[in-house]
Amino acid sequence: MQIRPILAALRHHKAGSLLIALQVALTLAIVCNALFIIHGRLTHLSQPSGVDEDRLLVVENQWAGKPDAGHIGSMMSADLNFLRQMPGVSNAYATDAYPLRGGGMSYGIGLVPDKLKYAAESALYFADENGIDTLGLKLVAGRNFRADEIGQIDAHSPIEPAEAIITVDLAKALFHGQAAVGKVIYLSAKPTVIIGVVERMQIPWTYSDMAKWSGNSTLIPLRQLVDTFDYVVRTEPGQVDEIASRVRAALYAQNRMRVIDADGGVLTYAQVRAKAYKNDRGIAILMSAISLVLLAITGAGIVGLTSFWVGQRRKQIGVRRALGATRNDILSYFLTENLLIAVAGVTIGGVLAVALNFWLMKQFEIDRLAPGYVLAGVVALLVLGQAAVLAPALRASHVPPVEATRSV
Amino acid sequence: MLKMTHLSKVYRTEVVETYALRDFNIDVKEGEFVAVTGPSGSGKTTFLTIAGLLETFTGGEYHLDGIEVSQLNDNARSKIRNEKIGFIFQAFNLIPDLNVFDNVEVPLRYRGMKAPERKERIMGALERVGLASRAKHYPAELSGGQQQRVAIARALAGSPRLLLADEPTGNLDTQMARGVMELLEEIHRDGATIVMVTHDPELAARAQRNVHIIDGQVVDLAEDPRFHTAYTAAAGQIRG
Numbered sequence: 090m091q092i093r094p095i096l097a098a099l100r101h102h103k104a105g106s107l108l109i110a111l112q113v114a115l116t117l118a119i120v121c122n123a124l125f126i127i128h129g130r131l132t133h134l135s136q137p138s139g140v141d142e143d144r145l146l147v148v149e150n151q152w153a154g155k156p157d158a159g160h161i162g163s164m165m166s167a168d169l170n171f172l173r174q175m176p177g178v179s180n181a182y183a184t185d186a187y188p189l190r191g192g193g194m195s196y197g198i199g200l201v202p203d204k205l206k207y208a209a210e211s212a213l214y215f216a217d218e219n220g221i222d223t224l225g226l227k228l229v230a231g232r233n234f235r236a237d238e239i240g241q242i243d244a245h246s247p248i249e250p251a252e253a254i255i256t257v258d259l260a261k262a263l264f265h266g267q268a269a270v271g272k273v274i275y276l277s278a279k280p281t282v283i284i285g286v287v288e289r290m291q292i293p294w295t296y297s298d299m300a301k302w303s304g305n306s307t308l309i310p311l312r313q314l315v316d317t318f319d320y321v322v323r324t325e326p327g328q329v330d331e332i333a334s335r336v337r338a339a340l341y342a343q344n345r346m347r348v349i350d351a352d353g354g355v356l357t358y359a360q361v362r363a364k365a366y367k368n369d370r371g372i373a374i375l376m377s378a379i380s381l382v383l384l385a386i387t388g389a390g391i392v393g394l395t396s397f398w399v400g401q402r403r404k405q406i407g408v409r410r411a412l413g414a415t416r417n418d419i420l421s422y423f424l425t426e427n428l429l430i431a432v433a434g435v436t437i438g439g440v441l442a443v444a445l446n447f448w449l450m451k452q453f454e455i456d457r458l459a460p461g462y463v464l465a466g467v468v469a470l471l472v473l474g475q476a477a478v479l480a481p482a483l484r485a486s487h488v489p490p491v492e493a494t495r496s497v
Numbered sequence: 498m499l500k501m502t503h504l505s506k507v508y509r510t511e512v513v514e515t516y517a518l519r520d521f522n523i524d525v526k527e528g529e530f531v532a533v534t535g536p537s538g539s540g541k542t543t544f545l546t547i548a549g550l551l552e553t554f555t556g557g558e559y560h561l562d563g564i565e566v567s568q569l570n571d572n573a574r575s576k577i578r579n580e581k582i583g584f585i586f587q588a589f590n591l592i593p594d595l596n597v598f599d600n601v602e603v604p605l606r607y608r609g610m611k612a613p614e615r616k617e618r619i620m621g622a623l624e625r626v627g628l629a630s631r632a633k634h635y636p637a638e639l640s641g642g643q644q645q646r647v648a649i650a651r652a653l654a655g656s657p658r659l660l661l662a663d664e665p666t667g668n669l670d671t672q673m674a675r676g677v678m679e680l681l682e683e684i685h686r687d688g689a690t691i692v693m694v695t696h697d698p699e700l701a702a703r704a705q706r707n708v709h710i711i712d713g714q715v716v717d718l719a720e721d722p723r724f725h726t727a728y729t730a731a732a733g734q735i736r737g
Contacts, residue, residue: 490575
């Protein structure tokens with residue numbers, strides 16, 4: 090290896106070498122953190138909601154004419170009977186929210202009747218005896234709601250269910266591994282008995298600051314008789330798009346006194362997911378684009394500088410060839426030269442990547458950068474550098490030795 | 498040591514063929530100091546680049562130290578250049594980014610020589626040209642004569658069988674040129690084979706033998722009245 094003379098020669102090209110090293114360093118710092126954020130977003134948006142998304146669609150229904158609670162209850166029951174009898178539909182229920190909806194209720198769940206002393210945060214979902222089956226949730230302990238347990242409340246009624254079904258995650262948060270069924274929790278001053286535990290049901294929100302309790306959900310046996318609510322419809326396998334295309338017209342035919350938005354009033358769960366993670370996907374795409382642009386600029390910078398150096402040192406290359414350098418010696422010279430610059434760049438870049446991560450941790454509460462990302466970034470930039478330098482280095486290796494005798 | 502037989506070098510374009518060397522014959526024995534002279538464009542430099550394996554030739558044969566070189570691949574030619582030939586260029590061709598020591602080291606590194614041996618050879622060569630004290634200087638810090646001495650040290654460090662010099666004093670003033678020439682003569686006295694291309698009859702006259710090239714062919718000066726008078730006069734002045 091001819092590292093010492095290459096380093097000696099680089100001392101005479103400080104500005105160019107330093108610029109490329111800094112470019113590599115900045116690219117590494119930004120790309121490492123960008124990849125870390127991208128991975129975080131992709132992990133976030135690919136986590137399972139716990140519901141059988143392939144067979145679900147949701148309908149946002151708003152009653153027209155301000156009907157009273159009693160009337161709403163009867164119209165809702167008629168709708169649900171109608172939906173369950175639609176060909177291609179296997180079940181349906183009415184609720185205020187569902188996983189990934191983007192809106193809903195969250196409660197502090199207590200183990201004592203004191204609102205200020207809650208043990209865990211949880212999303213609260215209204216459900217009936219069809220809720221678990223409709224959503225495709227897996228009951229892992231206890232039982233489902235019975236039809237006679239389903240209460241009806243209006244918009245102003247207190248939420249004081251006698252029973253609840255909670256998720257495994259919430260059970261763990263509340264009881265730390267002890268059996269949850271039969272235990273009492275408090276949503277208000279009145280006790281609620283846990284009658285069942287379902288495997289997973291994600292909360293309606295996808296904000297990163299809620300990620301720590303994204304699996305904490307509570308189903309309560311209540312039907313809220315308000316103007317606006319959602320029907321969750323479970324279809325037969327492969328029927329979801331077909332039902333989604335005709336459910337709005339079918340419900341209008343059943344009862345015209347309603348508003349179902351033609352644009353977004355009926356959503357398949359795939360659309361619900363896409364909407365919920367639009368920002369995450371957008372950030373992942375933006376970060377990917379920034380990373381690719383930075384890598385391309387760095388690659389182009391290396392190609393440009395090396396091409397310039399090859400042109401500038403054409404005579405010198407000829408002299409080296411005349412003195413016995415093989416084509417491989419010349420190729421290896423430029424590859425090694427780039428490697429030395431890139432190693433300096435990634436060394437500085439590694440430190441910058443960690444520093445940038447600390448700053449991002451403080452500013453945006455993102456997680457600590459895993460060392461694997463820095464390592465992957467280092468490898469990627471070293472490979473990029475060698476790939477970028479290859480074409481000009483190959484050109485250099487083809488400079489003939491007779492170049493040594495030509496006047497400049 | 499160096500034998501070319503019926504050698505030709507043709508530069509071809511779509512419309513014209515130009516013979517740089519035509520039916521070129523030369524035989525340089527081991528230990529000889531040969532000056533190759535001729536007017537501009539006569540083919541001197543082409544001869545030297547082919548002799549130094551910097552360029553290929555079109556036809557004929559070339560034996561260097563007993564090896565027929567026409568069929569050698571690029572790597573084998575590089576190896577011969579590195580191990581058997583020392584080059585001294587008119588423009589010195591030192592690498593400006595490297596100091597004197599590193600410049601002399603360049604061909605030794607390509608030979609894969611170990612560091613202690615490299616150092617010994619470099620310092621030996623620099624002492625021989627009187628520049629051991631300038632080992633850490635850069636070419637830009639040296640005079641033209643000193644730079645050419647470094648180039649000679651670089652050529653000598655690898656103990657080549659053949660030293661090829663292309664107008665070695667062409668870029669030097671008279672005093673410096675004299676010093677370089679004396680150095681070459683000293684190297685020759687020590688047993689080196691030297692082929693020097695020059696257009697300077699005074700320098701040529703100091704060589705053991707002169708070969709004159711005109712229009713890509715070796716001509717016998719003794720039989721050509723146009724050149725005989727001038728060269729013998731110049732040689733007489735120098736030797737006298």
